Amino acid sequence: MGKEISKAVIKRLPRYYRYLGVLEEAGVERISSGELSRQMQVTASQIRQDLNNFGGFGQQGYGYNVRYLREEIAKILGLDHVNNMIVVGAGHLGQALANYANFERNSFHVVGIFDVDPAVIGKKVRNVEVMSTEKIPEFLKTHDVEIAALTLPRQQAAEMAELLVKNGIHALWNFAHTDLNLLVPDDVAVQNVHLSESLMRLSYNLKSLKEKYGNNNKD
Amino acid sequence: MGKEISKAVIKRLPRYYRYLGVLEEAGVERISSGELSRQMQVTASQIRQDLNNFGGFGQQGYGYNVRYLREEIAKILGLDHVNNMIVVGAGHLGQALANYANFERNSFHVVGIFDVDPAVIGKKVRNVEVMSTEKIPEFLKTHDVEIAALTLPRQQAAEMAELLVKNGIHALWNFAHTDLNLLVPDDVAVQNVHLSESLMRLSYNLKSLKEKYGNNNKD
DNA sequence: CAACTTTGTAAAAGTTTTGACAAATGACAT
DNA sequence: ATGTCATTTGTCAAAACTTTTACAAAGTTG
Numbered sequence: 001m002g003k004e005i006s007k008a009v010i011k012r013l014p015r016y017y018r019y020l021g022v023l024e025e026a027g028v029e030r031i032s033s034g035e036l037s038r039q040m041q042v043t044a045s046q047i048r049q050d051l052n053n054f055g056g057f058g059q060q061g062y063g064y065n066v067r068y069l070r071e072e073i074a075k076i077l078g079l080d081h082v083n084n085m086i087v088v089g090a091g092h093l094g095q096a097l098a099n100y101a102n103f104e105r106n107s108f109h110v111v112g113i114f115d116v117d118p119a120v121i122g123k124k125v126r127n128v129e130v131m132s133t134e135k136i137p138e139f140l141k142t143h144d145v146e147i148a149a150l151t152l153p154r155q156q157a158a159e160m161a162e163l164l165v166k167n168g169i170h171a172l173w174n175f176a177h178t179d180l181n182l183l184v185p186d187d188v189a190v191q192n193v194h195l196s197e198s199l200m201r202l203s204y205n206l207k208s209l210k211e212k213y214g215n216n217n218k219d
Numbered sequence: 220m221g222k223e224i225s226k227a228v229i230k231r232l233p234r235y236y237r238y239l240g241v242l243e244e245a246g247v248e249r250i251s252s253g254e255l256s257r258q259m260q261v262t263a264s265q266i267r268q269d270l271n272n273f274g275g276f277g278q279q280g281y282g283y284n285v286r287y288l289r290e291e292i293a294k295i296l297g298l299d300h301v302n303n304m305i306v307v308g309a310g311h312l313g314q315a316l317a318n319y320a321n322f323e324r325n326s327f328h329v330v331g332i333f334d335v336d337p338a339v340i341g342k343k344v345r346n347v348e349v350m351s352t353e354k355i356p357e358f359l360k361t362h363d364v365e366i367a368a369l370t371l372p373r374q375q376a377a378e379m380a381e382l383l384v385k386n387g388i389h390a391l392w393n394f395a396h397t398d399l400n401l402l403v404p405d406d407v408a409v410q411n412v413h414l415s416e417s418l419m420r421l422s423y424n425l426k427s428l429k430e431k432y433g434n435n436n437k438d
Numbered sequence: 439c440a441a442c443t444t445t446g447t448a449a450a451a452g453t454t455t456t457g458a459c460a461a462a463t464g465a466c467a468t
Numbered sequence: 469a470t471g472t473c474a475t476t477t478g479t480c481a482a483a484a485c486t487t488t489t490a491c492a493a494a495g496t497t498g
Contacts, residue, residue, distance in 0.1 A: 014416035060477040061463030077419045078426040096311035171425040187432040189424035197233035205408035206390040207297040213406040279445040280495035
């Protein structure tokens with residue numbers, strides 16, 4: 001029914017959400033696209049165009065109400081309800097995500113953590129006990145879980161993704177060095193987070209800047 | 220001197236690098252843009268066009284030599300030499316990055332880990348002892364460090380970025396919930412990794428797919 | 439050598455971002 | 469209470485950028 005929203009727009013929405021959160025905390029009630037544009041370093045036109053994809057949230061001569069706009073973006077992103085989540089892989093990254101996702105006020109809630117390694121099974125991370133991955137199917141039958149975060153080695157991630165999808169998971173937050181979206185059905189949402197790729201881009205940018213500004217190391 | 224390479228191209232290069240690595244490990248010697256296109260699910264034309272920004276790495280009738288192409292991309296990305304790195308913030312995420320970056324064969328090497336918390340100072344992560352953040356200026360004077368990874372709370376990250384830049388760091392890998400690129404000079408490369416934004420996009424995509432395919436949970 | 443493969447690249451098509459402005463609203467003076 | 473000026477949105481069209489298509493030229497293979 002609704003027109004398709006472009007990926008580029010969706011990519012920017014969480015950033016608007018973050019800036020609006022900072023403004024709200026600072027007690028700011030209203031903001032114009034022009035002022036937000038200055039703070040976020042994007043064009044005012046882009047802000048207005050992005051928001052207009054979802055309806056007219058602003059008012060001429062006034063701007064946008066910070067709290068209202070933030071709530072609307074939350075609805076669009078699905079942050080207006082609890083998204084239950086499990087973490088598969090209880091290494092440092094898995095534990096970091098578990099700690100961290102529970103922090104995101106209301107929206108994401110880690111209800112289970114799993115690992116294959118008997119050494120970590122039983123350990124508690126933020127009140128949640130690490131369970132054996134063998135218990136995943138049973139767990140998913142008895143709990144309402146939306147999202148699974150995968151912090152596993154490449155080979156295991158693919159298998160695990162298959163198992164999770166078979167057991168009703170429709171969203172994968174993938175940290176393994178592989179593209180899980182190419183392996184699962186179309187009705188499963190996948191976000192691949194390839195940290196190494198981000199680090200490589202940083203390395204490229206560093207190299208480019210050195211070439212541009214000269215390689216004057218101080219020492 | 221060289222023409223400007225578009226961001227979109229740079230974003231894709233690490234992914235080519237990864238796929239070429241898998242192919243090389245599998246003993247594949249040559250690959251055509253057509254075959255790579257099938258595996259990576261991008262158009263062959265895009266692959267050829269992307270690579271051509273940096274020179275003709277392929278040969279008509281043959282395709283690309285896997286090992287050679289991978290090496291050339293490594294050079295472009297600055298992976299052909301060791302990039303020394305420090306990690307500031309020794310929480311789970313910091314430890315995950317430290318473990319993980321040392322894994323990236325040759326290219327990235329974590330030489331120091333820092334934290335403010337006395338409870339973790341002295342602890343060893345992969346042979347590297349966690350030091351007090353107070354020692355950072357001294358450390359940077361006596362070591363050749365290219366990159367700093369920041370896994371700190373928002374408020375501390377901004378201050379720390381300033382300190383690091385003052386002491387000669389020209390690349391920041393930022394995991395704090397703030398946009399450090401807006402705070403540092405133009406000759407400092409910044410990659411902001413906003414995990415929460417990635418999770419929100421996943422939430423959005425999940426919601427969209429539910430609307431498209433219907434919300435038929437099995438249980 | 440002839441048939442086949444495959445690149446590199448020019449041009450077309452598609453998408454995204456920016457610029458410009460009419461219409462709406464708010465704020466203030468009288 | 470009303471008019472005027474300043475502000476700011478929503479939106480259309482232009483500009484910029486990215487991706488795809490198409491194909492000549494080059495190289496490979498048997």
